[in-house]
Amino acid sequence: xxxxxxxxxxxxxxxxxxxxxxxxxxxxxxxxxxxxxxxxxxxxxxxxxxxxxxxxxxxxxxxxxxxxxxxxxxxxxxxxx
Amino acid sequence: xxxxxxxxxxxxxxxxxxxxxxxxxxxxxxxxxxxxxxxxxxxxxxxxxxxxxxxxxxxxxxxxxxxxxxxxxxxxxxxxxxxxxxxxxxxxxxxxxxxxxxxxxxxxxxxxxxxxxxxxxxxxxxxxxxxxxxxxxxxxxxxxxxxxxxxxxxxxxxxxxxxxxxxxxxxxxxxxxxxxxxxxxxxxxxxxxxxxxxxxxxxxxxxxxxxxxxxxxxxxxxxxxxxxxxxxxxxxxxxxxxxxxxxxxxxxxxxxxx
Numbered sequence: 001x002x003x004x005x006x007x008x009x010x011x012x013x014x015x016x017x018x019x020x021x022x023x024x025x026x027x028x029x030x031x032x033x034x035x036x037x038x039x040x041x042x043x044x045x046x047x048x049x050x051x052x053x054x055x056x057x058x059x060x061x062x063x064x065x066x067x068x069x070x071x072x073x074x075x076x077x078x079x080x081x
Numbered sequence: 082x083x084x085x086x087x088x089x090x091x092x093x094x095x096x097x098x099x100x101x102x103x104x105x106x107x108x109x110x111x112x113x114x115x116x117x118x119x120x121x122x123x124x125x126x127x128x129x130x131x132x133x134x135x136x137x138x139x140x141x142x143x144x145x146x147x148x149x150x151x152x153x154x155x156x157x158x159x160x161x162x163x164x165x166x167x168x169x170x171x172x173x174x175x176x177x178x179x180x181x182x183x184x185x186x187x188x189x190x191x192x193x194x195x196x197x198x199x200x201x202x203x204x205x206x207x208x209x210x211x212x213x214x215x216x217x218x219x220x221x222x223x224x225x226x227x228x229x230x231x232x233x234x235x236x237x238x239x240x241x242x243x244x245x246x247x248x249x250x251x252x253x254x255x256x257x258x259x260x261x262x263x264x265x266x267x268x269x270x271x272x273x274x275x276x277x278x279x280x281x282x283x284x285x286x287x288x289x290x291x292x293x294x295x296x297x298x299x300x301x302x303x304x305x306x307x308x309x310x311x312x313x314x315x316x317x318x319x320x321x322x323x324x325x326x327x328x329x330x331x332x333x334x335x336x337x338x339x
Contacts, residue, residue, distance in 0.1 A: 036176050036190055039119070043144065052142070055119040 003049075003075070004068045010044045011037075011064070024065030031064065045071060083309055085110035088162050090154075092116045092145050092202065093172030095123035097270030098220055101297030102169050103127055104134070105305045111167065112137040114158060118144045118172065145172045145198035146190060155205035165209035167308050170199045170219040170242075175235035183234050195238035196245060203249050207258060214257030216308045219246055220300065221264035221319060223327055239264070243319050250317030261307045261315055266323035268295045291324030299324075 001009075004024075012019035015033045022031055028038055042053050045067075051074045061067045084106055094103040095117035103113045104127070113131050115138055117124035128138035139161070143154040158165055174194045176187035199219055206217060223229070224236030225243050243262055250260035266289070267273055289295070303322050306312055321327060 036187055040186075040190070052121065054121050056122060 003072050006048060007041075007045055007068055007071060008064075010048065011041050014041050014044065022064055024063065024068065026064045027062065028064075049075060051075065083109050084167075087111040087166040088114070088158075088164060089167035089169060089308070090114040090116060090158060090165060090202075090206070091169040091171055092143075092198065093118070094169075095120045095127055098265070098268055098297045098300050099169070099171040100127045101301040102171060102304050103138075104130060105298070105301035106167065106169075106308065107131040107134045107136045107138070109305060110136060112139075114139045114141060114154075116141050116143050116145070116154060116172065118142065144194075145202065146174070146194035148197075148201055151198065151201045151205065155202070155209070159209060163209075164213065165206050166213065166215050168202055168206040168215070168217045169304060170202055170217065172198065173220065173235075175232075175238070177231040178234070179231055180233050188234055191234045191238050192241070195235065196241045199242055199245055199249075203253070203260070207253055207256060210256065210258055215259075217249065217253070217258060217260040218304050218307045219262040220304075221246075221262045223264055223266045223321070223323055225264060225319075227327065246319065247317040254316060259307070259313060259316055261312075261317065262319045263300055263303050263307070264319050264321045264323075265295050265300050266326045268297055268300060270297060288330065289324040289326050290329040293324065295322055295324055 008019045008022050011022060011031055011033065014037050015031050017032055033041065042058055046053055049071060051071065053070070057070065061070065087110070089106045089111045091099050091103040091106070091113060093099040094115045103115055107113050113136065115124050115128050115131070117140070121142065124140050128140045131138035141154055141157060143150040145151055172194060175191045176183070178187065203217055206215065219242055221239045221243050224232045225239035229236060246260055246262045253260055300322050303320055307315065307320070
């Protein structure tokens with residue numbers, strides 16, 4: 001499973017939305033993720049990928065696509081799919 | 082300097098009240114373990130400012146809402162320092178919602194970080210304080226005993242924190258460990274900006290008899306006192322730092338405060 005699908009699964013699990021509604025253009029509001037959901041998603045993504053996402057960076061995410069691109073940019077090259 | 086050679090862990094000390102406490106204890110000679118969860122840059126800045134005071138700082142990332150992360154944090158302290166003199170249980174989180182909207186997730190998140198962390202940290206800290214005594218001070222808020230809008234889950238967590246403080250104080254007393262808490266009203270921090278946004282607090286200067294808002298240093302000063310030997314006989318107490326807000330409410334109402 002690629003990075004995007006893994007993050008989608010995490011978000012869908014936390015917000016209990018159907019993952020099919022999540023696109024790269026979706027905002028956290030559209031995914032029905034409140035501020036606690038977002039923090040929990042960040043923590044889950046950090047643990048899944050072994051990276052650290054400071055709030056200073058996370059606050060810049062405008063949509064799901066930004067989140068995915070950020071995580072991809074933080075992974076070692078070989079892990080990208 | 083009264084805390085020379087002591088080692089203090091301050092949870093959530095990247096910013097706000099925790100940062101002010103870390104700097105205050107450092108200014109009295111204590112080495113500091115700076116714990117953070119979401120703001121590494123701030124934590125590293127706190128550590129730099131601590132080191133500028135001539136003491137050591139160790140930055141560690143640990144979400145105290147996660148029991149495994151608390152274990153890792155204390156394993157590190159045990160391995161690296163083999164002791165702990167002061168635990169400041171400051172890290173806190175919360176969800177600002179009306180009662181009807183508090184779900185299990187919001188409840189557990191808040192309780193785990195604000196209350197369970199004190200239990201788990203105190204258990205581990207007490208072992209590192211064995212034979213040397215120590216101080217445990219938690220940060221509470223007025224919401225533990227007064228009702229603030231949309232503050233239910235945090236207020237309840239702080240009430241539990243205060244109760245736990247009393248129980249810990251008695252159980253740990255024979256080991257020479259002093260356990261207390263400081264309850265503040267709204268303090269001017271980054272977190273407060275969030276609460277303003279969520280509508281949890283209004284401008285509290287109007288209801289503070291002391292004429293200004295509480296600042297992190299006001300809280301840090303009292304915490305530092307509780308960490309001193311002068312406070313040895315204070316056990317299981319909740320010291321309120323609110324510029325008179327809680328005792329002055331009726332007086333202010335009489336004045337027709339907005």
